[in-house]
Amino acid sequence: MSDLLPIELREECAPLAGHPEHLIHVLRRVQETVGFISPDSEAFVSDLLGVTLSRVHGVVTFYHLFYTEPRGRHTVRLCRGTACHVGGAGGIQSALEEHLGIKPGETTEDLAVTLETVACLGACALAPVMVVDEGYHGKLTAAEAVAIVDRTLSGEAEAG
Amino acid sequence: MAKEITLHIDGQPVTVPEGTKILQAAESIGIEIPRLCYFEGLPASGSCRLCLVEIEGQSRLAVSCTQRVKEGMAVLTASDRVLRSRRFILELIWSTHDGDCTTCEKAGACDLQRYTYDLDVDKEKYGLYAPDEIPSDLGDPLLERNLRLCILCGRCIRACREKSQGILDFMERGMSTIVTTSLNRPLAESGCDFCGSCIEVCPVGCLVERDRKLRGREWEFESVETLCGHCNLGCTQVIDLAHGEIVRTRPGADGYLCVRGKFGWDYLSSDDRLTAPLVRNGDSLQETTWAEALARAAEGLAGAGSVAGLVGPNVTNETVKAFGELLATSFGSQDVGFTGGGVPFGALSTFGGLKALAGVGDVEKAKKILAIGPSLAEGFPRARLAIKRAVDAGAKLIVVDPNESELAAIATLHLKPKAGAEAALLTAIGKALVDGDLHNAEAEGVAEAIPAIRELGVPDAGVSPEAIAEAAKLFAKGKGVVVSSALTCDVLSRSAGLLMLTGRKKGALLPLHPSANPWAGVLLSAGASGDGAKGIYALGTDPVAAGEPPNADFLVVQDLFLTKTAEMADVVLPLRAFAEEEGTVVGAGGKLIAVNAAAPSDLPANWQILADLADAAGKPLPYKSIRDVRAAAKETISAVKGSLAFPSMNGAGDSEELRPYERFELPEPSWVARSQIRRGGSAAGVSEAKEEVAA
Numbered sequence: 001m002s003d004l005l006p007i008e009l010r011e012e013c014a015p016l017a018g019h020p021e022h023l024i025h026v027l028r029r030v031q032e033t034v035g036f037i038s039p040d041s042e043a044f045v046s047d048l049l050g051v052t053l054s055r056v057h058g059v060v061t062f063y064h065l066f067y068t069e070p071r072g073r074h075t076v077r078l079c080r081g082t083a084c085h086v087g088g089a090g091g092i093q094s095a096l097e098e099h100l101g102i103k104p105g106e107t108t109e110d111l112a113v114t115l116e117t118v119a120c121l122g123a124c125a126l127a128p129v130m131v132v133d134e135g136y137h138g139k140l141t142a143a144e145a146v147a148i149v150d151r152t153l154s155g156e157a158e159a160g
Numbered sequence: 161m162a163k164e165i166t167l168h169i170d171g172q173p174v175t176v177p178e179g180t181k182i183l184q185a186a187e188s189i190g191i192e193i194p195r196l197c198y199f200e201g202l203p204a205s206g207s208c209r210l211c212l213v214e215i216e217g218q219s220r221l222a223v224s225c226t227q228r229v230k231e232g233m234a235v236l237t238a239s240d241r242v243l244r245s246r247r248f249i250l251e252l253i254w255s256t257h258d259g260d261c262t263t264c265e266k267a268g269a270c271d272l273q274r275y276t277y278d279l280d281v282d283k284e285k286y287g288l289y290a291p292d293e294i295p296s297d298l299g300d301p302l303l304e305r306n307l308r309l310c311i312l313c314g315r316c317i318r319a320c321r322e323k324s325q326g327i328l329d330f331m332e333r334g335m336s337t338i339v340t341t342s343l344n345r346p347l348a349e350s351g352c353d354f355c356g357s358c359i360e361v362c363p364v365g366c367l368v369e370r371d372r373k374l375r376g377r378e379w380e381f382e383s384v385e386t387l388c389g390h391c392n393l394g395c396t397q398v399i400d401l402a403h404g405e406i407v408r409t410r411p412g413a414d415g416y417l418c419v420r421g422k423f424g425w426d427y428l429s430s431d432d433r434l435t436a437p438l439v440r441n442g443d444s445l446q447e448t449t450w451a452e453a454l455a456r457a458a459e460g461l462a463g464a465g466s467v468a469g470l471v472g473p474n475v476t477n478e479t480v481k482a483f484g485e486l487l488a489t490s491f492g493s494q495d496v497g498f499t500g501g502g503v504p505f506g507a508l509s510t511f512g513g514l515k516a517l518a519g520v521g522d523v524e525k526a527k528k529i530l531a532i533g534p535s536l537a538e539g540f541p542r543a544r545l546a547i548k549r550a551v552d553a554g555a556k557l558i559v560v561d562p563n564e565s566e567l568a569a570i571a572t573l574h575l576k577p578k579a580g581a582e583a584a585l586l587t588a589i590g591k592a593l594v595d596g597d598l599h600n601a602e603a604e605g606v607a608e609a610i611p612a613i614r615e616l617g618v619p620d621a622g623v624s625p626e627a628i629a630e631a632a633k634l635f636a637k638g639k640g641v642v643v644s645s646a647l648t649c650d651v652l653s654r655s656a657g658l659l660m661l662t663g664r665k666k667g668a669l670l671p672l673h674p675s676a677n678p679w680a681g682v683l684l685s686a687g688a689s690g691d692g693a694k695g696i697y698a699l700g701t702d703p704v705a706a707g708e709p710p711n712a713d714f715l716v717v718q719d720l721f722l723t724k725t726a727e728m729a730d731v732v733l734p735l736r737a738f739a740e741e742e743g744t745v746v747g748a749g750g751k752l753i754a755v756n757a758a759a760p761s762d763l764p765a766n767w768q769i770l771a772d773l774a775d776a777a778g779k780p781l782p783y784k785s786i787r788d789v790r791a792a793a794k795e796t797i798s799a800v801k802g803s804l805a806f807p808s809m810n811g812a813g814d815s816e817e818l819r820p821y822e823r824f825e826l827p828e829p830s831w832v833a834r835s836q837i838r839r840g841g842s843a844a845g846v847s848e849a850k851e852e853v854a855a
Contacts, residue, residue: 039343052321054350057342058329 005044009033013048020051023059027066036067072107072114074152076132078145081120083127088142092128093117095142096149112153167233182224182235183211193237194246194275196253197313198225199361201415202322208313209249210275214239221245247279255286256335258294258308259365266365268378272311273364289335298340300347302354302370302423307338309366314339316358316367323357323416323545353541356422360410369408371426376402384758385412387745389474389676389738390420393520393542394747397421399739399758405429406759418541425739428759432721434734435762445722445732450764450772457697457731458777460714461491464695469496470710471684472701473675475735475766476743476755478786480680481793482767483699490779495693498681499701514679514750514797515666516656518641520546522667522748524553527638530631532560532582532655533646533672537567540672543643558631560585573631578622583650585621585628586658592625592632593661599636600663609660640664645672667749676738679746682800683793698725699766700735718769733769736761742786743767744793752794 009029016022026049030041037060046053060066078096080089093104100108100115107114123129126138130145132152137145162177169186176185181204183193197208206226213224216234221242224235236242253272261267276283290308298305317328317339327341327350341350359367381400388397388409396412409425411417427433437453438445461467469487471480480498487493523529523546537544544567551557551570559571560582568574577585593599594613599606618625640662642655652671659668671678696712703710704724717729726732740761747753757765764772767789774781783789 042342052326052329053342054317054327054329058331061331062333064333 004034004038004040005030006033010044017048018050020049023049023051023056024063027056027060031066035071036069038068070107070111072111073156074112074133074149075114075116076130076149077116077118077121078104079119079121079123079127079129079131080117081124081127083124084120084129087128087139089128092130092140092142092145095146099146099149112156113149165229165231167229167231167235169235170237176229178229180229182213182222182227182229182233185229186213186224186235186237191237193224194271194278195225196271196275196311196363197315199315199319202315202318202361205314205318208311210246212242212245213237214242243279246275247281250276250279250281251283251285253311254281254283254288256289257311257364258288258290264309264365265368265373266362266378270365271363294338298346300352302419303347303356303359304368304370304373305340305347306366306368307340309364310339311364311366312337312339313363315361315363319357319361324353324355324541325351327351328358353538354419354423355417355541356410356419357416359422360415369423371423372400372407375405375407381407384756386739386756386758387676387753388417388421390418390424390674391540391542392671392673392675392678393540394745394753395421395520395542397739397758399425401760404760416542416545425759427720428737428739430721434720434722434726434732436734438722438726438729438732440730445727445729451776453731453733454769454773454776457716457733457773458490460730461695461697461716462777464693464712464714466693467491467493467495467695467697468693468712469493470499470696470698470701470703471496471680472499472699473673473678473680474738475677475680475700476738476741476745477677477680477683477752477793477797478743478789479699479741479766479770480677480683481796482770482781482783482789483697484684485781485783485792486770486774487697489781490774490777491695493693496684498684499703499706514682514746514800516659516669517679517746517748517750518643518667518670519748520670523547523641523643523670524549525639526550526641527555528635528640529555529557530560530635530640530642530655530658531557531567531571532586532642532644532651534561534563535565536561536643536645536672537565539645539674543645543670543672547643556634558634573627573634575623575627575631581619581621582646583648583654584619585623586651586654587616588618588621588623588628589631589635590654590658590661591616591618592628593636593658596629596632598632599661603660603663604665605660606663609657613661636662641668641670643670643672647671647673670748677745679750682746683796698729701725704728718766734763736763736766741766744790746797750797752797 013026013029016026026045027037030045031037042053042056042060046056060068076096078089078093096115097103100113102108102115104115104117121129121131123136123138128140130137130140132148137148162179164175165178166173166175167185169189169191172189174185174189176188183195183198186193193211193213195208195211197205198211204225206223209223211224212221214236215222257272261273264270267273294307296306296308314330317330320326320328328339330337331340331344332338341347359369380402383398383400385396385398388395395417396414397417398410398412399406400408400410406425406429409422436447437450439448439453439456467487469483471483484496487496520542529547529550531547547557547567548570556572557567557570558573558575559568560575560577561568562576562579575585591613594610601607642659644651644655655669694712695714696710697716698710699718702719702723702725710725715729716731717726718733718735719726720735720737722732737759739759740757742755742757744752744754765786767783767786771781771783
């Protein structure tokens, strides 16, 4: 059932068997390891901790940062907060959507990029702001945003 | 003794034990605080905020279903501020409740509707936010889940967790929140056992039984409480009728019915029921009058020379008593057998008398539980619930089952005997009790039994001696019960032996049986052989289906349906079903429990039919009314109640003295499949009709 989960992860989680209080911790470890939480992973966590499947799925779907679908290798988070909105985030979003061919919440077919919008990144002085993986990019134009995403992808190609 | 707290609620003084919640304190003096998420018997979640009350000296309103009383507290349950807040909450609920009370099944019994009326709430104040993708019927069998009516109170989630499998929860977040199963799978694929506990607690029309739809409004229902007849655990069941027809059953005070009790009533109103007597005319059975049928039956049985009776376990004590009396008085026969899966009288005598019989209450209070047999949890969900409740309260559970199971998963000790070796395992545990000096030497009959038990060899049950010793040690002390779905004489007599050795005499043995009244055999004087009888009367039992076709010159069958046995009968008489009969059953601890005629029937009462047959035979029964029969039944049961002896704990040999009977197999719950097919069909019909309208 949970064949897709690496043996190391299952061994790491084994001491938590029967401890429902570790639900979120185990879900995070699953996601960090395989990138998202599949139905099979939910079943593994449910069996391991003795938590009902319904509770596991309820928790997974409650938290925005648990993903039930495979994620892109890179995450682009575009701020749609007030300051960024005024600074032109709407235009940036349209440009990114057109360039990547996906809507916020979606992942490109080649699993390269997941596009998300967030309510505020707390960097309003830099508005409009976009975060690519761990890196902040501020005072953007639409063209710059697209170029940054492209650079990230080509950097990956060079590294690969 | 808990400390007493005195407070004032709406100016009235009230004294309650420390720890009581404000809502319950108010209820104790007749003040009902509106609530939607709180439900008596379920853990409080405090999430709907409808039960907010004002506490003098506190700036914020308090949640009365979770806040405990304090000395000197002054609570206002209906101040202007409280009512304003309550209206606001109801207005918000209406902004996502896509309901129309004029067509809702729940109208009249809906809490939201009632509070909306009581508080004169403006339903349209915030408009309606109910996106089209929220489903109005998830298409499950037996019950409809209309999420457009869900108000997210969470009662069903808690009821499912407390009483069943815990398959429901809140999914998603914020405005997208819905209550459903993991991955929104259909109930049938989510481990749902269809007990319907969620329906019983739903305050609105989100969860309703499919069978009741468009059959009548809540205020038209007539309700009668009786006992569920699908097994011998005796859950109370309320049958709701509308326009003279059954539209729904629901749990009584106990608050729980399993799928059979909740949804398994459609056989009562089945078109296949026998409604008139039939008599044989050549190769066929033809409908006739009662007078003609009873005359034929009386003549045929009287003329047969020797007569035997067979009676099944799904009838009241009164029917069994009147049946035995009919055979004895009118046809001079003592040859009456209790059959159809019923445990015969001979086996019952090994249980240490009727007082040894336990009920679910005894199981829930037990500290040590020995649960024996296959499919115990699946076959008897009420027993599963009782065992789980006891385990949650700290009881130690020993499971004897060759397979993994839901109960094995929560057991302190799981013993896996090899196939058919349950009885040998129990003998081995009994011997371990004695060898380890863990038995109760003071208990009645123990001293005499000990030498023989010490002599016993340990039978091979395929379980390690260490595990057996551990089981003996675990089970030895404390309030203990044995619950068994394995109904062989061997298993039950060994179970009784273990209870005897540990000095447990009352309310200690719960054999699980899939019929309403399996102990009614005590009303009959002796076990029947039926051998050689030329005339046979079979009531509520189908020996042909059980593989024992009666060999008689003249056969009378009385049953609900035209059974295999009835097909070969000379006279067939209709029978009232258990739910249609007034009377008593033998319940836990050998107590008589009264049952009501909850479902309607046009047939004469069963005892009356038997009395009429006696009249037709010219030798009337000594009963003028059901009361007379009840008095006679009670007298017989009182006479045998305490007089049955405990069995000895000797080797395997003694079981052969008992009437052997076969291991009980769970019957296929055919009505579940039937209901699903029928309801599935009508649901498809509805969606077709909708499409036509759309086109």
